[in-house]
Amino acid sequence: MWTVEFLDEKVEALFESFPEDIQASFKRITRLIQSSGLEQVREPYVKHLEGPLWEMRLKGRAGIARAIYVTAVGKHIVVVHVFVKKTEKTPRREIEIALLRAKGVE
Numbered sequence: 141m142w143t144v145e146f147l148d149e150k151v152e153a154l155f156e157s158f159p160e161d162i163q164a165s166f167k168r169i170t171r172l173i174q175s176s177g178l179e180q181v182r183e184p185y186v187k188h189l190e191g192p193l194w195e196m197r198l199k200g201r202a203g204i205a206r207a208i209y210v211t212a213v214g215k216h217i218v219v220v221h222v223f224v225k226k227t228e229k230t231p232r233r234e235i236e237i238a239l240l241r242a243k244g245v246e
Contacts, residue, residue: 145219
């Protein structure tokens with residue numbers, strides 16, 4: 141079974157500052173991954189970004205957000221970065237932050 145966790149307290153705290161409906165969207169996608177397996181979950185829920193990075197696409201009445209994650213050894217997902225999305229394209233800066241953090245995940 142797949143497990144989902146945050147890289148550290150900083151990432152988790154930022155996520156917890158998001159509106160409740162966006163947090164609920166994350167929890168729905170997480171449950172879908174755990175019940176069906178990550179291999180079965182596709183767009184509109186998750187999408188490949190670049191290299192090892194994938195994003196969970198979170199929606200709520202307040203707007204949209206992204207949880208960028210990498211897969212680790214043994215059916216393990218690590219959320220390395222979260223942000224509220226304000227533009228159509230994922231900003232390069234957000235991808236760079238995620239890539240930097242992903243280097244420490246095994």
